[in-house]
Amino acid sequence: MSFLEVLNVCKSFDDQAVLKNISLSIEKNEFTTLLGPSGCGKTTLLRSIAGLSSLDSGRVLLDGEDITYKNPRDRNIGMIFQSYCLFPTMTVFDNVAYGLRLQKIPPEQTREEVQGVLESMNLLDKAKSFPAHLSGGERQRVALARSLVMKPKILLLDEPFNAIDAKMRKSLQLTVKDIHKEYGMTSILVTHDQEEAMRMSDTIHLFNDGVIEQSGTPTDLYLDPKSKYVASFMGNYNVIDANSFSRVTHGRYQEGKTVVLRPEAIELEKLPFEEGSPGHTFVGAITSAVPQGSIVRFGVDTEGVVLNVDVLVDKATAFRVGEQVHLRILTDKILSFCFGTRFSILKRRVHD
Amino acid sequence: MNRNDKQSKRTHLPLIIRTVLLLAGILLWEYFATNGRYNPIFTSHPSGIIKDSIVFVTSGQLYKHASITVLEVFGALFLGSLAGIALATFFGYFSFAGEIFTPIISGISCIPQLALAPIYVLWFGLGLQSKIFLAGLMVFFNVFSATYGAIKSMDKGILESANLLGASEFVTLRTVVLPSCMPWILSGLRGGVSAALIGAIIGEYIGSRGGLGWMITYSTSYFNISRVMSCILVLLVLGLALNKALDLLERRVLVWRTVTTLGTERLKK
Numbered sequence A: 001m002s003f004l005e006v007l008n009v010c011k012s013f014d015d016q017a018v019l020k021n022i023s024l025s026i027e028k029n030e031f032t033t034l035l036g037p038s039g040c041g042k043t044t045l046l047r048s049i050a051g052l053s054s055l056d057s058g059r060v061l062l063d064g065e066d067i068t069y070k071n072p073r074d075r076n077i078g079m080i081f082q083s084y085c086l087f088p089t090m091t092v093f094d095n096v097a098y099g100l101r102l103q104k105i106p107p108e109q110t111r112e113e114v115q116g117v118l119e120s121m122n123l124l125d126k127a128k129s130f131p132a133h134l135s136g137g138e139r140q141r142v143a144l145a146r147s148l149v150m151k152p153k154i155l156l157l158d159e160p161f162n163a164i165d166a167k168m169r170k171s172l173q174l175t176v177k178d179i180h181k182e183y184g185m186t187s188i189l190v191t192h193d194q195e196e197a198m199r200m201s202d203t204i205h206l207f208n209d210g211v212i213e214q215s216g217t218p219t220d221l222y223l224d225p226k227s228k229y230v231a232s233f234m235g236n237y238n239v240i241d242a243n244s245f246s247r248v249t250h251g252r253y254q255e256g257k258t259v260v261l262r263p264e265a266i267e268l269e270k271l272p273f274e275e276g277s278p279g280h281t282f283v284g285a286i287t288s289a290v291p292q293g294s295i296v297r298f299g300v301d302t303e304g305v306v307l308n309v310d311v312l313v314d315k316a317t318a319f320r321v322g323e324q325v326h327l328r329i330l331t332d333k334i335l336s337f338c339f340g341t342r343f344s345i346l347k348r349r350v351h352d
Numbered sequence B: 001m002n003r004n005d006k007q008s009k010r011t012h013l014p015l016i017i018r019t020v021l022l023l024a025g026i027l028l029w030e031y032f033a034t035n036g037r038y039n040p041i042f043t044s045h046p047s048g049i050i051k052d053s054i055v056f057v058t059s060g061q062l063y064k065h066a067s068i069t070v071l072e073v074f075g076a077l078f079l080g081s082l083a084g085i086a087l088a089t090f091f092g093y094f095s096f097a098g099e100i101f102t103p104i105i106s107g108i109s110c111i112p113q114l115a116l117a118p119i120y121v122l123w124f125g126l127g128l129q130s131k132i133f134l135a136g137l138m139v140f141f142n143v144f145s146a147t148y149g150a151i152k153s154m155d156k157g158i159l160e161s162a163n164l165l166g167a168s169e170f171v172t173l174r175t176v177v178l179p180s181c182m183p184w185i186l187s188g189l190r191g192g193v194s195a196a197l198i199g200a201i202i203g204e205y206i207g208s209r210g211g212l213g214w215m216i217t218y219s220t221s222y223f224n225i226s227r228v229m230s231c232i233l234v235l236l237v238l239g240l241a242l243n244k245a246l247d248l249l250e251r252r253v254l255v256w257r258t259v260t261t262l263g264t265e266r267l268k269k
């Protein structure tokens, strides 16, 4: 049995079903992410695990024990809220020491443990400050320290990096990941940022309107999406309907299913591909070029369909907007789905 | 260093101007009253007030009457704020009861309590109780509405954080809720201080056997305006002392707060 088991959990708010029969299991020391768009029920599930909101039906098991009806204070679960929720009247030190003091840990030991965790968070010089005088990133680290010092069985993080600038966010993501490893923790992160999920997780559960659409490793979800929804959420996939794709390939594509293509799976050349090379080859015109770090994303127009194509920077300098280019799509890179099947399990690779 | 110097200069100047203005006013009052420019029987005058004050103190009258009023004010402040905080907390936890009763309470608080003062004297007699009840009720309304509003607007996530860290509801109340409601409770208490003074004095006007309010009505009926003014001086000192005490309390209790000033920061060269 897994470390945390969520079994058939349902929850509605005034007739609006928010969690629709959710089940998932999480192993010890795993870093799990609940990924999904705004309002799909991620926070609600996290709060149910913490015991902060009651369930309509279903059960939650932690470490082999049914905790569905256990008071949050007896669960030993740590949670970082979207808005940090530090105690405004206490100093950083007192915030972090709060839980230990409630457990009647001797003051000497409390001080040592608090200082230890503050040090690893790089917060020692802020120990006497009040939350109102801290920056967003510092508050976030205090919130982390306050939970970590309790050595929780599970750490729940609800979009903790939202209010933080991009650079700080990356370093905090690394901090959280390091601490996760160092303390041998089990963590669940909620986010709607696909890149953040890819960077941090061992496992991703992708949510869609109260159900889990697909679960798996980041690579699984990226390379092998089980539905159009997953594909469009997990990257900047090109989603092309059957008719258009048939037109692009000059009628060679006959499957009649919507086609999904990763932008880096399309090859771009200035010279034509050799006659009889595998896959679909065709020509197009570059309409846009957007540099994105180590790659450049080109928009290429063929037969009225604009495809996103990613090219590594050093190769991309050869192409200019307005130029005529040659494209190739290898058939094993094409994913196709029956039209309208959001819950399709019928994903198949196409070979013509 | 430099900045501190500038700041202390700036804070001293208004104080000096204020003192000079007050002294000038008192001197003018004395001058006009003693030179027969008008009849001081209605207003008395500074030297007369000082003379009377000395008699007031040495005869033991001041102690006797002031202690009565002080007792009423403190009793009202203590009981009124205790009841206000307790009831606001109770309604915070049992919001259903809160929904039923708070409109009634705010309705009652709209009745001018002073209008009911004669009835309270009938109920509780001429002693301390009627004054403490009247003033305490006024303190209660102030503190209750301030505390209840603060509790209602508490961030739920903070309470949940405490819960997840192992705090029971009572511990959360003591360590998290009440401390973070302190700014509002204190401002309710500030309103309560003036309410308590008014309640005690008016209560004594209406029916009592002693106290500064009683002394004021008694002296007025004998045209002893100097004594009235002495009493008012004592009330002034009492009010100022209570407010000062609140200032000190506020500074101690609210170290965690950032104080907002309206207007943007001036850029200094």
Ligand SMILES: Nc1ncnc2c1ncn2[C@@H]1O[C@H](COP(=O)(O)OP(=O)(O)OP(=O)(O)O)[C@@H](O)[C@H]1O
Pocket: A013, A014, A018, A036, A037, A038, A039, A040, A041, A042, A043, A044, A045, A192
């Ligand atoms: N206490 C509540 N009362 C009524 N409706 C609620 C309550 N909490 C959440 N909801 C509703 O449940 C749905 C899911 O909310 P939830 O907070 O779980 O979304 P989320 O996935 O965390 O979104 P976000 O990424 O924006 O935080 C929303 O439509 C929301 O309006």
Ligand SMILES: [Mg+2]
Pocket: A042, A043, A044, A158, A159
């Ligand atoms: Mg949320």
